[in-house]
Amino acid sequence: xxxxxxxxxxxxxxxxxxxxxxxxxxxxxxxxxxxxxxxxxxxxxxxxxxxxxxxxxxxxxxxxxxxxxxxxxxxxxxxxxxxxxxxxxxxxxxxxxxxxxxxxxxxxxxxxxxxxxxxxxxxxxxxxxxxxxxxxxxxxxxxxxxxxxxxxxxxxxxxxxxxxxxxxxxxxxxxxxxxxxxxxxxxxxxxxxxxxxxxxxxxxxxxxxxxxxxxxxxxxxxxxxxxxxxxxxxxxxxxxxxxxxxxxxxxxxxxxxxxxxxxxxxxxxxxxxxxxxxxxxxxxxxxxxxxxxxxxxxxxxxxxxxxxxxxxxxxxxxxxxxxxxxxxxxxxxxxxxxxxxxxxxxxxxxxxxxxxxxxxxxxxxxxxxxxxxxxx
Amino acid sequence: xxxxxxxxxxxxxxxxxxxxxxxxxxxxxxxxxxxxxxxxxxxxxxxxxxxxxxxxxxxxxxxxxxxxxxxxxxxxxxxxxxxxxxxxxxxxxxxxxxxxxxxxxxxxxxxxxxxxxxxxxxxxxxxxxxxxxxxxxxxxxxxxxxxxxxxxxxxxxxxxxxxxxxxxxxxxxxxxxxxxxxxxxxxxxxxxxxxxxxxxxxxxxxxxxxxxxxxxxxxxxxxxxxxxxxxxxxxxxxxxxxxxxxxxxxxxxxxxxxxxxxxxxxxxxxxxxxxxxxxxxxxxxxxxxxxxxxxx
Numbered sequence: 001x002x003x004x005x006x007x008x009x010x011x012x013x014x015x016x017x018x019x020x021x022x023x024x025x026x027x028x029x030x031x032x033x034x035x036x037x038x039x040x041x042x043x044x045x046x047x048x049x050x051x052x053x054x055x056x057x058x059x060x061x062x063x064x065x066x067x068x069x070x071x072x073x074x075x076x077x078x079x080x081x082x083x084x085x086x087x088x089x090x091x092x093x094x095x096x097x098x099x100x101x102x103x104x105x106x107x108x109x110x111x112x113x114x115x116x117x118x119x120x121x122x123x124x125x126x127x128x129x130x131x132x133x134x135x136x137x138x139x140x141x142x143x144x145x146x147x148x149x150x151x152x153x154x155x156x157x158x159x160x161x162x163x164x165x166x167x168x169x170x171x172x173x174x175x176x177x178x179x180x181x182x183x184x185x186x187x188x189x190x191x192x193x194x195x196x197x198x199x200x201x202x203x204x205x206x207x208x209x210x211x212x213x214x215x216x217x218x219x220x221x222x223x224x225x226x227x228x229x230x231x232x233x234x235x236x237x238x239x240x241x242x243x244x245x246x247x248x249x250x251x252x253x254x255x256x257x258x259x260x261x262x263x264x265x266x267x268x269x270x271x272x273x274x275x276x277x278x279x280x281x282x283x284x285x286x287x288x289x290x291x292x293x294x295x296x297x298x299x300x301x302x303x304x305x306x307x308x309x310x311x312x313x314x315x316x317x318x319x320x321x322x323x324x325x326x327x328x329x330x331x332x333x334x335x336x337x338x339x340x341x342x343x344x345x346x347x348x349x350x351x352x353x354x355x356x357x358x359x360x361x362x363x364x365x366x367x368x369x370x371x372x373x374x375x376x
Numbered sequence: 377x378x379x380x381x382x383x384x385x386x387x388x389x390x391x392x393x394x395x396x397x398x399x400x401x402x403x404x405x406x407x408x409x410x411x412x413x414x415x416x417x418x419x420x421x422x423x424x425x426x427x428x429x430x431x432x433x434x435x436x437x438x439x440x441x442x443x444x445x446x447x448x449x450x451x452x453x454x455x456x457x458x459x460x461x462x463x464x465x466x467x468x469x470x471x472x473x474x475x476x477x478x479x480x481x482x483x484x485x486x487x488x489x490x491x492x493x494x495x496x497x498x499x500x501x502x503x504x505x506x507x508x509x510x511x512x513x514x515x516x517x518x519x520x521x522x523x524x525x526x527x528x529x530x531x532x533x534x535x536x537x538x539x540x541x542x543x544x545x546x547x548x549x550x551x552x553x554x555x556x557x558x559x560x561x562x563x564x565x566x567x568x569x570x571x572x573x574x575x576x577x578x579x580x581x582x583x584x585x586x587x588x589x590x591x592x593x594x595x596x597x598x599x600x601x602x603x604x605x606x607x608x609x610x611x612x613x614x615x616x617x618x619x620x621x622x623x624x625x626x627x628x629x630x631x632x633x634x635x636x637x638x639x640x641x642x643x644x645x646x647x648x649x650x651x652x653x654x655x656x657x658x659x660x661x662x663x664x665x666x667x668x669x670x671x672x
Contacts, residue, residue: 066575068571068574087574087579088571088574088575089574089575089576089577089578089579093575094575094576095571095572095575097568097571097572098568099566099568101566101568101569101571101572102572103569103572103573103587104569104591105590105591105593114573114576115576115577118576118577118578118582119577162576163575163576166576166577
């Protein structure tokens with residue numbers, strides 16, 4: 001980064017060389033293709049998330065970075081070095097395991113010092129490094145205990161401290177927060193981000209929890225069926241999904257099959273029903289006039305009212321379902337043609353004063369840039 | 377009250393089947409040899425009341441134990457038993473650990489069958505299995521025939537009736553007792569621990585010594601005791617496979633009881649053997665307890 005005030009975005013800088021480059025990597029287990037022609041660059045100091053449903057190949061990809069799996073074809077280079085044939089113990093890469101994999105016969109201190117001992121680090125230097133890790137993860141008071149004598153959250157921090165102790169170029173985190181309860185998970189997410197920033201280590205996290213990925217990561221790779229569906233910043237993944245798979249996987253969204261009929265200044269006109277006016281929405285790079293497309297809109301961008309509004313898009317419908325989640329209420333509204341659109345309303349007033357209920361006829365309205373025209 | 381009965385159950389069992397028999401053996405060991413049925417005096421006779429009891433206790437002495445110290449046969453037999461049991465335990469460990477390790481790393485579907493194969497020999501009589509070794513180890517036995525056929529030797533080896541045959545017999549017989557506890561501890565070992573060790577800079581071999589072996593330690597110790605304790609008092613294997621110079625305390629005990637009909641000395645030998653065994657048994661139980669505490 002040349003300008004300190006510029007946002008951290010090395011992926012947009014053509015002069016930046018990536019720390020990790022994955023080129024044309026495929027992995028086959030017998031007839032099954034776990035990864036299909038993956039191309040990916042990850043930059044120094046990035047907090048990169050591999051996000052996808054189970055079985056999408058994200059864990060396989062991560063294990064390749066650590067050397068426990070080998071690509072069937074393609075190359076992986078880390079810091080300019082081709083990783084083919086380099087065993088896990090010879091890589092400047094450490095992993096925090098999903099099960100934490102703490103050594104049960106060693107104390108917390110010895111667990112953290114394990115990797116340093118293997119490097120033959122002098123005793124005083126090692127003690128200083130372990131102390132530093134203990135401070136970083138706030139574990140000072142547990143050093144003499146064994147892993148089974150501390151709580152799940154503390155074990156998670158020991159695993160993190162142990163994997164960071166060797167100051168790896170790259171830290172891999174395999175579902176690091178999966179075993180924690182929700183409250184602790186949210187706290188730990190911020191802790192992880194702090195630690196990542198303090199140490200300046202490049203983190204690659206594997207998770208199936210989209211909220212977690214969006215919270216911690218500088219960039220997210222959404223994976224599906226052994227391919228990368230989209231690699232982008234969390235806000236762009238959410239606001240500008242590349243296709244219906246990503247749109248559907250991340251958050252809630254209403255999808256309606258349609259056809260693009262016109263395009264002007266980034267606004268597409270899509271026809272979705274013969275009896276209803278066309279919808280105005282944001283066009284994507286891939287939007288082509290006279291082609292089938294999918295109209296997509298997030299529920300929080302739709303407002304609901306009892307009267308017709310003057311918004312660019314306004315459609316009548318009937319409330320079928322109300323999902324109450326405390327801070328929000330999501331109304332599932334059926335249009336006259338049978339399609340469903342969800343509208344989300346923040347519950348600023350008490351539920352008792354809720355203006356709408358089941359079977360109510362309502363109007364849904366949204367701006368001309370709120371929706372998206374996705375290819376296919 | 378019910379609690380009392382529940383707890384007293386095992387103690388009652390120990391009293392009937394361990395403490396009382398031990399008391400009887402101890403009593404015989406303090407008696408003197410006599411030509412009678414049973415072949416020792418004094419005999420406990422309650423019909424003469426208090427005076428009879430006093431006379432009985434007055435007649436007990438440590439003569440048999442003194443005898444054990446006077447003849448060097450006995451301490452040599454004890455020492456040689458400890459040596460044979462210790463070497464056999466080591467052999468069992470060397471053979472058993474790789475088997476247990478292979479079993480624990482075998483595909484999940486194979487494991488019940490492998491376990492079955494380890495236990496299978498117990499389905500036939502122990503005596504018959506030891507007899508079978510005579511057929512294998514004798515000068516005209518299968519092993520010598522095989523080695524000659526392979527051209528490795530020209531003259532048959534004398535294995536039967538030597539200490540080597542005893543080591544082979546004990547190692548063969550007690551190996552399952554070594555394999556099973558080690559297998560149990562290795563099977564519980566989380567494979568990601570080895571990956572973590574590798575990730576942190578260990579080679580595979582180093583990870584084995586730093587992770588696998590320490591975590592199998594409890595199983596190894598349990599297996600060693602389970603082999604050492606019965607092997608120490610072993611009688612059948614040295615008498616069938618061993619030579620005339622194979623000295624084991626079990627054999628001495630048998631000779632005293634059945635050939636010499638010297639029950640007091642035989643009982644004294646048994647009492648001392650028990651005292652020698654108490655040390656490893658106590659150590660074994662402490663190991664078990666420590667392991668249980670570690671698991672809590």
